[in-house]
Amino acid sequence: xxxxxxxxxxxxxxxHSFSRSYxxxxxxxxxxxxxxxxxxxxxxxxxxxxVASRGLAGFNVTVPYKQAVMPLLTAGLAPSAEVVGAxxxxxxxxxxxxxxxxxxxxxxxxxxxxxxxxxxxxxxALVLGTGGASRAVVSALRSMGIKPLxxxxxxxxxxxxxxGLTPAVMAECMLVVNTTPLGMWPRCDEAPAIPYDAITPAxxxxxxxxxxxxxxxxxxxxxxxxxxxxxxxxLHLQAEESWNIWNNISDNE
Numbered sequence: 001x002x003x004x005x006x007x008x009x010x011x012x013x014x015x016h017s018f019s020r021s022y023x024x025x026x027x028x029x030x031x032x033x034x035x036x037x038x039x040x041x042x043x044x045x046x047x048x049x050x051v052a053s054r055g056l057a058g059f060n061v062t063v064p065y066k067q068a069v070m071p072l073l074t075a076g077l078a079p080s081a082e083v084v085g086a087x088x089x090x091x092x093x094x095x096x097x098x099x100x101x102x103x104x105x106x107x108x109x110x111x112x113x114x115x116x117x118x119x120x121x122x123x124x125a126l127v128l129g130t131g132g133a134s135r136a137v138v139s140a141l142r143s144m145g146i147k148p149l150x151x152x153x154x155x156x157x158x159x160x161x162x163x164g165l166t167p168a169v170m171a172e173c174m175l176v177v178n179t180t181p182l183g184m185w186p187r188c189d190e191a192p193a194i195p196y197d198a199i200t201p202a203x204x205x206x207x208x209x210x211x212x213x214x215x216x217x218x219x220x221x222x223x224x225x226x227x228x229x230x231x232x233x234x235l236h237l238q239a240e241e242s243w244n245i246w247n248n249i250s251d252n253e
Contacts, residue, residue, distance in 0.1 A: 005034040006055060007246065010047055010069070010090075011062040014038040016185040016211045018232075019060060022239050044068045051092055058091045058246035060238075063181060066132030075099035080106075084139050086132035089242045091249075101245050104136030107237035108208075109144065115204050115229040116175075122204070125175035126151055126165070128192045130158050133208055134179040141177075149173060151194075162193045170198035176221070178207045183215040191216040201225030210235050 009019045023036035034057075039050060044065045050056065061069050066086040070077070073090065075097035081087045087100035116122070124147045127134050134150060141148045150158030151165065160169070176199075182190045199205070205221035207214075210231040218228040 003033075005057040006037065007034060007057055008037045008039045008059045009062060010039045010041060010044070010059050010065060012040060012042070012064055014040050014062070017062070018211060018235060019239065022236065023243075026239070026243075041065070044072065048072055051098070052096070056092055058089070058242070060242055061088050061090060063131065063133070070100060073098045073100040078102075084132075084135045086135045088132075088136075088238070089245050091245055102136060103238045103241040103245070104133060104234075105140045105143075107234045107241065108137055108206075109140040110237055111229065111231075111234045112140065112144075112177075112206060114233070115206055115227060119204060119227070120174075122146055122174040124149060124173045125177060126160075126169075126173045126194075127158075127177050127179060128194070129179035131179065137177050137179050137208075146175065151192075165194050165198075167195065167198045170195060170203075174203055176203060176205045178205075178209065178215075178217050181209065183207070183212075183217050184209045185211045188212050189216060191220060196220045196224060199224035199226050203227070204229075207231060208234065 009017055020036050020038055027034050066088055069087050075093055076099060078101045081100045081102040084102045084105060087102055088104055089101040091099045093099060125141055127137050127148045128151050130150050130152045138148045149160060151160050151162060152158035155161040178192055180192060182192050199221050203226040205226050205228045207217050208231040209215050213230040213232050222228045
């Protein structure tokens with residue numbers, strides 16, 4: 001008989017997350033003897049003891065630990081994580097070592113192609129934020145032939161500061177991707193400080209935030225006629241890819 005397995009989501013504040021409900025429903029629907037828990041940690045180093053004491057079989061990683069978890073991965077990084085420099089899935093190998101993967105790139109690319117279906121492929125995109133999630137978005141965009149321009153609050157951290165988003169810049173970038181947590185539940189009244197009056201029906205705006213859906217960023221962009229999409233489909237794609245990593249690949253992949 002296959003033993004009950006435990007999986008989880010590691011982050012600092014997880015009240016917004018749909019991952020636990022997604023996996024709980026999946027386990028019930030498919031008759032899988034497993035559970036999925038939220039693990040809110042004040043320091044990512046705590047995960048090592050939790051893996052040992054609770055027998056985690058694998059876990060997802062969300063902000064702010066997608067890069068901070070990397071030094072703890074005793075079995076190293078899969079190519080998907082090496083390319084991005086960030087981890088959102090960790091597999092616990094049979095000997096207890098941890099190996100990191102990244103599913104953000106592939107899941108984002110699939111969902112983005114759906115958003116852009118029937119539209120001209122944009123040449124440039126604004127990527128709001130410079131954290132671990134933005135690294136995956138940048139990698140996906142480049143693979144699709146789209147030049148990313150990173151936007152940060154402070155000049156020097158990205159290609160542009162928010163104050164540099166002129167109408168001319170907005171007109172050059174027909175795709176805007178929010179990789180920041182701005183607008184995430186419970187702070188649903190927040191949105192990135194971009195010039196929404198420069199958004200047009202030719203723009204597409206993708207928000208990696210999925211709770212709420214739509215976000216204020218999406219509502220403001222849609223009011224200007226833009227095509228919008230949240231990160232909910234991306235979450236579902238990531239969840240299924242995580243399950244595959246935990247259960248259906250060899251220990252060396």
